[in-house]
Amino acid sequence: MKTLRLKPGKERSLQRRHPWVFESAIARGGADAGETVRIESHDGAFLAWAAFSPESKIRARAWSFVETQRIDAAFLASVVARAVAARGLFELQSDGVRLVHGEADGLPGLIVDRYGDTLVAQFLSAGVERWKAVLADALLKATGLSKLYERSDASGREREGLKPVTGWLRGQDEATEIVIREHDWKLSLDIATGHKTGFYLDQRDSRRRFAEMARHRRFRRVLNCFCYTGGFTVAALAGLKAADAVKGASLVSVDSSLPALERARAHLALNGFDAAADGFEAEFLDANVNTVLREFLDQGRSFDAIVLDPPKFAPTVAHAERAARAYKDINRLALKLLEPGGVLLTFSCSGGVGADLFHKIVASAGLDAGVDGYIAERLGAAPDHPMTIEFPEGEYLKGLAVVRKPA
Numbered sequence: 001m002k003t004l005r006l007k008p009g010k011e012r013s014l015q016r017r018h019p020w021v022f023e024s025a026i027a028r029g030g031a032d033a034g035e036t037v038r039i040e041s042h043d044g045a046f047l048a049w050a051a052f053s054p055e056s057k058i059r060a061r062a063w064s065f066v067e068t069q070r071i072d073a074a075f076l077a078s079v080v081a082r083a084v085a086a087r088g089l090f091e092l093q094s095d096g097v098r099l100v101h102g103e104a105d106g107l108p109g110l111i112v113d114r115y116g117d118t119l120v121a122q123f124l125s126a127g128v129e130r131w132k133a134v135l136a137d138a139l140l141k142a143t144g145l146s147k148l149y150e151r152s153d154a155s156g157r158e159r160e161g162l163k164p165v166t167g168w169l170r171g172q173d174e175a176t177e178i179v180i181r182e183h184d185w186k187l188s189l190d191i192a193t194g195h196k197t198g199f200y201l202d203q204r205d206s207r208r209r210f211a212e213m214a215r216h217r218r219f220r221r222v223l224n225c226f227c228y229t230g231g232f233t234v235a236a237l238a239g240l241k242a243a244d245a246v247k248g249a250s251l252v253s254v255d256s257s258l259p260a261l262e263r264a265r266a267h268l269a270l271n272g273f274d275a276a277a278d279g280f281e282a283e284f285l286d287a288n289v290n291t292v293l294r295e296f297l298d299q300g301r302s303f304d305a306i307v308l309d310p311p312k313f314a315p316t317v318a319h320a321e322r323a324a325r326a327y328k329d330i331n332r333l334a335l336k337l338l339e340p341g342g343v344l345l346t347f348s349c350s351g352g353v354g355a356d357l358f359h360k361i362v363a364s365a366g367l368d369a370g371v372d373g374y375i376a377e378r379l380g381a382a383p384d385h386p387m388t389i390e391f392p393e394g395e396y397l398k399g400l401a402v403v404r405k406p407a
């Protein structure tokens, strides 16, 4: 068994059950990509069993902190089964569910989403890459499903020295176009071409909150920025429908991806909404949000509900400063476009920007905009994207519902 010996003082984070070992913490030792290594402190005490990543700054990721644990197929199958079973603990109102959320589920670098009867997996570390076949079988067994598509084309793989891989891992020539039911609406996706594994499941419960707000506040003018396939737009319409307030509403959805926008438009019909028959307006703009916000300001437009759900501006803390400026800019513009009494749902999915920093960014955007607001709610990823006590990096998605103070 190969061993990694840590430098003095570098054992602390593993002792706190944090699963990462950085290159800089290692005194000596090495192994092949994904191979299991015994990690020990500078004086030889056992700390963890981990998967070795020769190319990554995160040089090893822990499988287990129990010395007697064998890291084998049976062990990995049990961890997979536990992750899948744990989803039963949460109230998930969707048949699109994240079944494995990497480190939080004890499977560093593995992401698995279920869309109906199809699994989609991302293998993003050398460890899960090496155990791919075992993990694939375990996933089918734990779910009773037979279709598993691989979307290992996320940027994290490069950092592990792994090439992008996509395609059917189990099953073949199956449909990649899938419709899921989320809360009171339906959404379609293509697991082969959509972002990530096809869809942003993590925003499920914020979409529900948006629907509830639409129902309660009877939105008239909605602006959905970075709309992807229009989930928040559909949610708003569902909420308005429940309040019998669809008529007269106007909804603008903006994204720079044309295929996503086309799907957003199709999602209206999929959910039985017809602008002409129901008397609402829906615009889908293939544009840069930064430009659109400025144009709308120049045109004197305003909205009573705005969603800002940008892509990851800061993948790590090193990018936080530049990202902070970018977040502040769009939030400043959005707050200016918000009517008194209106609500802004603003998000950051950057691991490098913590909840406190994000709060400060939004506060200083408000100051610059000359807009005073209430933080009505804090929002986060849906519970099938769990955070764990040991792994604070798990908190990547944070959001605020800001209500502009009435004039």
Ligand code: SAH
Residues within 6 Å of the ligand: 199, 200, 203, 226, 227, 228, 229, 230, 231, 232, 254, 255, 256, 257, 260, 287, 288, 289, 290, 309, 310, 311
């Ligand atoms: N709110 C969406 C998820 C948004 S993901 C949902 O509920 O599903 C972020 C989106 O921002 C992606 O669809 C991406 O195409 C888009 N995007 C990235 N940069 C952009 C820009 N500058 N202007 C407009 N859209 C952008």
